[in-house]
Amino acid sequence: MSTSNNWVTICKDTDLVANSGVCALFNEQQIALFKIKSANGEQVFAVSNWDPIGKANVLYRGLLGSVENAKVIISPLYKQRYCLDSGQCLDDDAIKLIVYPVRIEQNQVQLRVQARVQAQLVD
């Protein structure tokens, strides 16, 4: 995996599926990646793949949607909705997904990670 300025490439843009999700493994963590394609262009999101309520690694297989203006991923198990920007579960205030900073750079999907993790990778 290549790194540049804390941005780590985890897969290729072509691995993503428009308006749907895929999962990537990064440092043994499962990360759900979503690409939303609309008239306003493309947006990519990365959140933890673990469904904290259903207790299974399935969020990437959920449906994308919107609640008012928030873009959400809907759990395929019990249909809770999570805001893709904040990770907040809209059906339970106490529950939040981890949101990873993500970008597409030269057809590469990249996550930004802290130096500590990067150091592990370099090892």
Added chain:
Amino acid sequence: MSNLNNVHNGNNMRIVVVGNGMVGHHFVDQLIQQNLLSANAGNTDNDTQLDIVVLSAEPRLAYDRVHLSEYFSGKTADELALTTPEYYQQNKIKFALNAKVSQINKLAKTVTTEAGEVFEYDKLVLSTGSFPFVPPIPGNDQPHCLVYRTIEDLENISASSAVSKVGVVVGGGLLGLEAANALKEAGLQTHVVEFAPQLMAVQVDNGGGRVLRSKIESLGVQVHTQKATQSIEAGETCRYKMCFADGEVLETDMILFSAGIRPQDALAREFDIAIGERGGIVVNDQCQTSDADIYAIGECALWNNFIFGLVAPGYTMARAAASHIIGGDVTFQGADMSTKLKLMGVEVGSIGDAHAKTAGALCYTYENQPLEVYKKIVVDSQQKKLLGAVLIGDTSDYDTLLQYALNDIELPEHPESLILPAGADAAPALGADALPATATICSCHNVSKGDIIAAFDTGSCNLADVKSCTKASTGCGGCTALLKTVVDSELTKRGVEVKKDICEHFAYSRQEMFHLVKVGGIKTFDELVEKHGKGLGCEICKPVTASILASVWNDFVLKPDHVSLQDTNDTYLGNMQKDGTYSVVPRIAGGEITPEKLIVLGQVAQDYKLYTKITGGQRIDLFGARVDQLPAIWKTLIEAGFETGHAYAKSLRTVKSCVGSTWCRYGVQDSVGQAIELENRYKGLRSPHKIKFGVSGCTRECAEAQSKDIGIIATENGWNLYVCGNGGMKPRHADLFATDLDTATLVKYIDRVLMFYVRTGDRLQRTSVWLENLEGGLEYLQKVVIEDSLGICEELEAQMQNVVDTYQCEWKTAIESEHSRKRFRQFVNSDKSDLNIVFVEERKQIRPATESEKVVFSQTQSSQSPSTQSQETELATELV
């Protein structure tokens, strides 16, 4: 336990409650609620605080004794519990279990437990309930002679059943039949022995008793009436022998006494509180005993020389006592003893004066021997008021009749129309509007129609709100349907338009969306949302759109345009299970399968270590396949000639069949052949909800076709078609739609019915509910389909033919396309599997490991432990 002792604290009122049965708990709960209410109302001038101590002789807090027999059908003590220690603690209720009170000192105002603990009280509430009456028969004290009241009793019954083959219940009343059901559930050959000439002599008249007996006997329980047991001796073929007064004997391994209850009044009796002649603690309308600071409620209390052995009156007493203690004015004024219940699946209802004892009372009786239904109403001499009723085998009229009786509503001109089967002259059900505000809707929690209206006035706006605010329908649940009618009617009255919009993205019903797609020639979700909706969609409108697009255009569901619309089950062409794995269900049309194909299924299950189970739809379910294994599994299955079973889709599932005329001595048509034809015709059809068929080869109906959306039963002359039946949560018998059809006409009618449903059904609406909501009902549907009253039959058939002609096995298409196959990966950047999917073995097959088993697993494996939330949190990330 002394820390429980209630230290006298200023103005605090100390209340000691003896007994924590359903009624004792209800009393405590009432005080909790009342206290909250006065606190909420900002009532500060009343400083009196309540110190409540509950002393229970049982080892656990209150549980639901009404549904005790469900313990045998798998409910646990926890599930039967009505409250929890945490709830009591939160509300500062002190309690002690296994704490039987043995003394009352009325002067010192204290009670003492068997263990010697002393508790002071300002008010004492006796809620000691009752104990089962065991007739004084010699030999009744042997080890396998038991009673039926507490969870401990049930544990004893369970233990005894395990070493018994035959069981006898002494007592054919309501509780006795409940107990008989428990023995039958436990697998015993069950007898009921009753002293009176009939079963349920208190609630049911002779005629009803006769029908009830015949129904109970046809369930395999032997009934012996007019039997007085004289002794219980050692048996010859069984453990015991019961000897009756008439000289007959009955051999049995266990005996369960359920011959009525007696008030548990020993404590009151011993400490000089007034007791009735035949037992019971005498109380007034406030439920005070002869000592004004001591109350008695529930089955131990005797009001107006009457013991109330039902939970609803007990609850009313609890409310009266609680109210009097805190200065309210609720009183106990007796109670209606009407009851509706299901005993071993037999519906029994009894209202008011069931035995027509009122002077001048007149009866109307309806009996249907073939169906074993018995209904009787008792009316006054003027035939204006309903006094009582007995219903056996069909209690659908109970709610209406009860409202007539309780509210003195004037009877219709022909009172018999209330119990006659629905025909041309049937009386309409008593609508919610006809009920007065005082009408009791929920008798368990004493909620009237007025209370429900008041709930709306204070902010409730739907059924769930009303339930949580009034508690209506949270007791026995018998009033659920009535409550919904009242709520719906009130909503309509308040001008609340029941919104048909399917979600925030589309202001249309499914039917309207169907038209938009069809008329506008719309082929993608993006196009539909751009023209008629807003936002990105959601878990409701996306799958609906996918289903409509599939019904109208029948494109491959995993085409890139559609893939983002599908629920995970449709996307991954399998049913997701709780651990994120999928089940694999190939189609086995009509339930017919060759040995070769069976072997392939077994081989696949073995190779991939899948859990196998036979489904209710005559096919085989393979569980535990990881998403990345699905394509390879299906490749093998498809090569062996299988195709997808659409178990994941809202579409045709199975056509169940009996073996039919080919093999069966009774069959009159080839039901298997017909089932296979039909399954192959309609497979893949997308619809508002799943669809199931059944085809029976003769009138014996072994395929249970009448519980299916489409049911077909062979006749000498062809096929009878039934439509819109349902099993599942709310069973409904299918309606006979047309008789003696030839196969071509049969198919034509099914094409039309199904396509009409696909076009007009609501999202997730089964055919049964669809038909019930279709204006004009069955007759209308017959006109549309048989007489072509709308002139659309040709179009419906053409549309169905298009679906049939464009059918493709989705799995075949999926594995042939590299693009689709790519979807079946856990990780886009790794070939590893999801470490959180862990199985353990049970009954020689796999099952998902529980969370605690996974912890053990990860420790013993000492490998990279499965990804859990806490570990994920450890990943250092930096939020922008």
